[in-house]
Amino acid sequence: MFDFKYYTPTKVVFGKNTESRVAELVKEFGGTKLLIHYGGGSVVRSGLLKRVTDTLDAAGISYVTLGGAVPNPHLGLVYEGIELCRKEKVDFLLAVGGGSAIDSAKAIGYGLANEGDVWDFYDYKRKAEGCMPLGVILTIAATGSEMSDSSVITKEEGLVKRGYSSDFGRPRFAILNPELTMTLPDYQTACGCTDIMMHTMERYFTNGGNMELTDSMAEGLLRTVKKNALILKNDPKNYDARAEVMWAGSLAHNGLTGCGNDGGDWMTHKLEHELGGLYDVAHGAGLAAIWGSWARYVYKNCLHRFKRFALNVMEVEDRGSDEEIALCGIEAMEDFYRSIDMPTNLRELGIKPTDEDLVLMAKKCAAGLSGGVGGSARKLDEAAMLAIYRASI
Amino acid sequence: MFDFKYYTPTKVVFGKNTESRVAELVKEFGGTKLLIHYGGGSVVRSGLLKRVTDTLDAAGISYVTLGGAVPNPHLGLVYEGIELCRKEKVDFLLAVGGGSAIDSAKAIGYGLANEGDVWDFYDYKRKAEGCMPLGVILTIAATGSEMSDSSVITKEEGLVKRGYSSDFGRPRFAILNPELTMTLPDYQTACGCTDIMMHTMERYFTNGGNMELTDSMAEGLLRTVKKNALILKNDPKNYDARAEVMWAGSLAHNGLTGCGNDGGDWMTHKLEHELGGLYDVAHGAGLAAIWGSWARYVYKNCLHRFKRFALNVMEVEDRGSDEEIALCGIEAMEDFYRSIDMPTNLRELGIKPTDEDLVLMAKKCAAGLSGGVGGSARKLDEAAMLAIYRASI
Numbered sequence: 056m057f058d059f060k061y062y063t064p065t066k067v068v069f070g071k072n073t074e075s076r077v078a079e080l081v082k083e084f085g086g087t088k089l090l091i092h093y094g095g096g097s098v099v100r101s102g103l104l105k106r107v108t109d110t111l112d113a114a115g116i117s118y119v120t121l122g123g124a125v126p127n128p129h130l131g132l133v134y135e136g137i138e139l140c141r142k143e144k145v146d147f148l149l150a151v152g153g154g155s156a157i158d159s160a161k162a163i164g165y166g167l168a169n170e171g172d173v174w175d176f177y178d179y180k181r182k183a184e185g186c187m188p189l190g191v192i193l194t195i196a197a198t199g200s201e202m203s204d205s206s207v208i209t210k211e212e213g214l215v216k217r218g219y220s221s222d223f224g225r226p227r228f229a230i231l232n233p234e235l236t237m238t239l240p241d242y243q244t245a246c247g248c249t250d251i252m253m254h255t256m257e258r259y260f261t262n263g264g265n266m267e268l269t270d271s272m273a274e275g276l277l278r279t280v281k282k283n284a285l286i287l288k289n290d291p292k293n294y295d296a297r298a299e300v301m302w303a304g305s306l307a308h309n310g311l312t313g314c315g316n317d318g319g320d321w322m323t324h325k326l327e328h329e330l331g332g333l334y335d336v337a338h339g340a341g342l343a344a345i346w347g348s349w350a351r352y353v354y355k356n357c358l359h360r361f362k363r364f365a366l367n368v369m370e371v372e373d374r375g376s377d378e379e380i381a382l383c384g385i386e387a388m389e390d391f392y393r394s395i396d397m398p399t400n401l402r403e404l405g406i407k408p409t410d411e412d413l414v415l416m417a418k419k420c421a422a423g424l425s426g427g428v429g430g431s432a433r434k435l436d437e438a439a440m441l442a443i444y445r446a447s448i
Numbered sequence: 449m450f451d452f453k454y455y456t457p458t459k460v461v462f463g464k465n466t467e468s469r470v471a472e473l474v475k476e477f478g479g480t481k482l483l484i485h486y487g488g489g490s491v492v493r494s495g496l497l498k499r500v501t502d503t504l505d506a507a508g509i510s511y512v513t514l515g516g517a518v519p520n521p522h523l524g525l526v527y528e529g530i531e532l533c534r535k536e537k538v539d540f541l542l543a544v545g546g547g548s549a550i551d552s553a554k555a556i557g558y559g560l561a562n563e564g565d566v567w568d569f570y571d572y573k574r575k576a577e578g579c580m581p582l583g584v585i586l587t588i589a590a591t592g593s594e595m596s597d598s599s600v601i602t603k604e605e606g607l608v609k610r611g612y613s614s615d616f617g618r619p620r621f622a623i624l625n626p627e628l629t630m631t632l633p634d635y636q637t638a639c640g641c642t643d644i645m646m647h648t649m650e651r652y653f654t655n656g657g658n659m660e661l662t663d664s665m666a667e668g669l670l671r672t673v674k675k676n677a678l679i680l681k682n683d684p685k686n687y688d689a690r691a692e693v694m695w696a697g698s699l700a701h702n703g704l705t706g707c708g709n710d711g712g713d714w715m716t717h718k719l720e721h722e723l724g725g726l727y728d729v730a731h732g733a734g735l736a737a738i739w740g741s742w743a744r745y746v747y748k749n750c751l752h753r754f755k756r757f758a759l760n761v762m763e764v765e766d767r768g769s770d771e772e773i774a775l776c777g778i779e780a781m782e783d784f785y786r787s788i789d790m791p792t793n794l795r796e797l798g799i800k801p802t803d804e805d806l807v808l809m810a811k812k813c814a815a816g817l818s819g820g821v822g823g824s825a826r827k828l829d830e831a832a833m834l835a836i837y838r839a840s841i
Contacts, residue, residue, distance in 0.1 A: 056688055058463025063456055069707070070451025267675070268692050268699070271668025279661045295449055299661050302707065306661070311704075314462070314695065 057264040078114030086147025089118035128159035136163035154198025158206035177217040186223035196301040197247035199308025201229040233297035246339025248284035254308040261431040263317025329416040343397035344404040348447035353433035417441035450657040471507030479540025482511035521552035529556035547591025551599035570610040579616035589694040590640035592701025594622035626690035639732025641677035647701040654824040656710025666705040715823040722809040736790035737797040741840035746826035810834035
């Protein structure tokens with residue numbers, strides 16, 4: 056068991072119509088002039104943005120708006136947001152949307168609270184010393200960015216996708232209304248469930264630390280998301296299932312499911328990041344497409360965890376050798392992905408990289424890691440990464 | 449499922465020797481002049497207090513000290529602390545100890561940040577509008593006060609024991625070093641484990657709300673504490689078991705295990721509070737002594753939850769009627785209490801109240817509840833409370 060820090064200061068307000076409390080929460084955390092940052096048109100079309108601005112108008116809170124945050128949000132828009140906020144003397148950021156809008160807002164917040172180029176933080180050059188306060192109205196359950204310390208930004212030049220983590224970036228409040236996620240396309244719902252589970256699985260498959268308490272809660276979370284992802288496939292407007300998934304999304308990535316471990320494995324995420332850099336793929340689907348190949352490559356080096364996962368999460372029968380049980384667990388997970396229409400390889404993901412592409416991705420992935428090596432379940436170097444990519448086509 | 453708020457801003461620093469980071473944390477949260485508040489002599493005898501003051505001295509942070517917080521901490525000491533802090537211009541409170549020192553420090557904090565008599569808050573007369581910032585070095589895993597919004601104070605006159613809850617009272621940081629709990633007497637360790645489990649069980653046995661995610665994590669927490677309480681009975685210096693119990697203590701009462709429910713039952717706590725008011729009993733032992741009688745009185749009104757508890761926490765066999773399974777679960781819980789030397793009735797607790805005492809306790813308990821009625825698993829009025837007390841002798 057390793058020592059740990061646990062810090063989740065975000066005030067979560069969860070339930071129906073909770074977006075009506077946005078003005079009250081902004082005031083509680085000292086905001087007087089907002090940037091409302093959002094993504095595509097759905098926030099506008101659904102009427103959510105209007106409801107939010109009406110509430111702010113009624114409370115006498117002024118704001119400017121900036122839309123356009125895209126999946127794998129772009130650095131260019133971050134620069135634009137920083138400039139706008141400086142000009143308009145914004146003192147509080149409100150992200151309305153999913154991970155893209157939140158991550159983009161976090162980057163704007165770092166840019167506003169620190170001198171120099173905000174990309175420096177994402178490029179591992181220096182650490183942020185603050186972040187403009189940020190609140191969230193969540194519309195997609197997936198990235199967990201509404202409670203997490205992390206954000207991921209893509210620099211357009213060279214398509215470099217990088218993450219930065221700092222407690223300064225944790226939102227002050229998060230409004231979670233499961234009803235706002237009911238109109239998501241099935242594919243995005245399934246991608247979200249995959250991403251949520253993976254945030255906890257990355258923390259679960261480790262060769263260092265582990266607490267029984269953390270494990271038991273992580274397993275409960277994984278079983279819950281799995282069950283409710285299947286419910287949502289047939290009944291996408293099921294409020295309770297939406298609520299289970301939404302709350303799981305926050306808890307899966309706020310640190311709770313990693314307490315006591317060595318920091319986690321994170322190689323499925325790193326391998327997917329390179330996919331997301333080169334191809335226009337949904338993050339969750341990319342994770343599903345890579346995970347099975349990763350799992351088969353590493354499971355013998357982390358057998359006790361894969362066996363436990365098989366028994367306690369996938370609920371496979373406790374029969375056969377440890378290896379057999381572990382493999383049954385991996386197969387059951389892939390079956391689950393298929394059952395919610397997620398891919399289990401790159402072909403099903405809809406991309407056909409050449410071997411040169413795979414070599415390039417492995418090279419870039421290794422280059423982004425200290426010493427060119429990463430992972431906990433099994434340490435992976437560039438050759439191992441390439442082997443996993445090749446197994447995933 | 450009910451809407452909920454989840455707010456746990458406390459920064460937890462967990463692991464060996466983490467008390468050495470106290471000065472850094474005090475500075476992070478803006479403290480310049482401290483009141484160090486502690487309980488009995490063990491904090492002094494163990495050398496912990498000296499280590500803390502040495503660290504503060506080295507960092508140039510000045511402080512005054514106030515010991516003497518007792519279980520069921522007294523209002524008189526709270527007044528004394530408020531006066532001392534005003535005189536010494538204290539701006540940050542540091543509680544070193546268990547729930548008594550923390551609860552007492554919270555009350556001092558309310559007294560300092562608000563005009564008028566601090567007892568008003570505990571007497572339901574008005575609400576606090578702030579609390580002086582508070583940090584914690586925890587030495588006993590039990591009450592969860594290190595992350596919770598609640599504190600319990602006893603007014604000496606009439607032995608009135610009352611709780612007050614407010615987010616203002618949540619500590620800014622909590623230093624959790626499992627090693628500091630290793631020298632606790634077995635009885636106190638068992639009382640702590642009982643209290644921890646009860647904080648989650650009070651939230652679990654309800655007839656309103658319930659989320660699958662919350663349930664699965666609550667059940668994992670309960671199984672973990674049960675398992676590790678038994679390990680500690682034979683191996684009290686087992687670091688991992690101490691760590692599991694300590695972290696469970698914080699999560700059991702910070703709100704996590706109640707998300708989505710109706711607020712919880714809390715009648716075992718309320719019934720025990722009256723015991724604690726009249727007799728010198730350890731809180732955890734008092735809870736164990738009452739719980740079985742409460743459970744048998746209410747389980748038919750909350751059968752689905754008692755059945756689930758039996759299967760998923762006590763791991764009894766899924767055989768027989770729902771009532772039989774529920775009763776097996778209650779019996780298994782009582783067997784567990786006996787296995788860690790906790791009482792399952794008032795006689796085993798070491799007290800022999802007269803029937804007049806029981807009548808008085810039921811009267812006081814009902815008087816402390818809005819409309820004289822409380823509970824969720826089953827609504828209890830004064831007559832029901834008396835029936836439970838009578839069944840528990």
